[in-house]
Amino acid sequence: MRVVKEAARFEYTRLSGPAGETDDGGDVIAGLSGAQKTLPCRYFYDDRGSALFEKICELDEYYPSRTERGILERAAPEIARLTGPSELVELGSGNAQKTRLLLDAHAQRSHPLRFLPIDVSEGMLKASARELLSLYEDLHIQGFSGTYEQAFAALPPRSSASRMLMFLGGTIGNFDARERDVFLESATSAMAPGEYFLIGADLHKDKDILEAAYNDSQGVTAEFNLNMLRHLNRRFGANFVLDRFAHHAFYNIDRHWIEMHLRSLGDQSVVFKDLGFEVTFKAEETIRTEISGKFDLAALTAEFAAKGWEKVAAWTDDRGWFAVVLFRLRPDRIVTGQ
Ligand SMILES: C[S@@+](CC[C@H](N)C(=O)[O-])C[C@H]1O[C@@H](n2cnc3c(N)ncnc32)[C@H](O)[C@@H]1O
Structure with missing residues (x-):
């Protein structure tokens, strides 16, 4: 683990090499042995993969990114109002283009701007942070290059009254039910009662x-x-x-x-x-x-509820293809770890 200070307002912690925690390749061997x-x-x-993903997001056929963006354009001011001043911790932040909508909404309300991006792609983490710094002169960024799990264990103490975890792009769909359960457990343990979790989820739709x-x-x-x-x-x-x-x-x-x-x-x-x-x-x-x-919104909400997250609000597009959901960790939830 190494902290790299890139600029006065940007430092990041290298939690592992660019491929994540298991740089010994144990996960590759296990996966190819089944x-x-x-x-x-x-x-x-x-x-290269991160750049190709950016290209995918611009394709006509690839509706998720564009649809989620449209939802956030409408919902971001409401999200900033509901959460109040809140530092943003983003899992798999990528190019953080959609994050800007939330930073704008917080800036509009004169909330302090602090962003903690987490991504295995170190090159993309640095490039997106540099771009954000040039756009927001009051923004402070503390990034983590590594996996979600590694970052949960490494998050610094809060510098704001509250923290909001963000997981956009439908990336939560990359887990099967068991992995999602493990992921939600560790994400929940990293958060304090009363804090927020913003999820972008792709919904059921036509196979074609x-x-x-x-x-x-x-x-x-x-x-x-x-x-x-x-x-x-x-x-x-x-x-x-x-x-x-x-x-x-x-x-x-x-x-x-x-x-x-x-x-x-x-x-x-x-x-x-x-x-x-x-x-x-x-x-x-x-x-x-x-x-x-691809999720059923009620079922996904129930999974979060089982971990102590209550739904504050949910937004979808006109076609009901994608959802952005704001959860809050129940204030009465017993804290299992911080
Ligand atoms: C589907 S892309 C979404 C990017 C961005 N959030 C968006 O909505 O456009 C997934 C992002 O998560 C990162 N990622 C994938 N698996 C990861 C892991 N296990 N830990 C940390 N980051 C991961 C990738 O590098 C990539 O930037």
């Missing part, structure tokens, strides 16, 4: 709309998916040949999630030199690289 091979989706996000969003006509999502292999080659000395795999994404209607896979185009084996690990693939065998859950 019956259904999987890889953690955070390995999408090296510098969903599948188009993850199979764009320009092939940017395919490039993003395949880039994970390039990242692993660099990071762990692996020898994936990218054109021996193909992007495959579909909506699993029973699980209410999009699955993103990389399909092996033939029998092949891949060696991870730095990990002393080799994996073989049969033709058509896949690696599942991401799930992206």
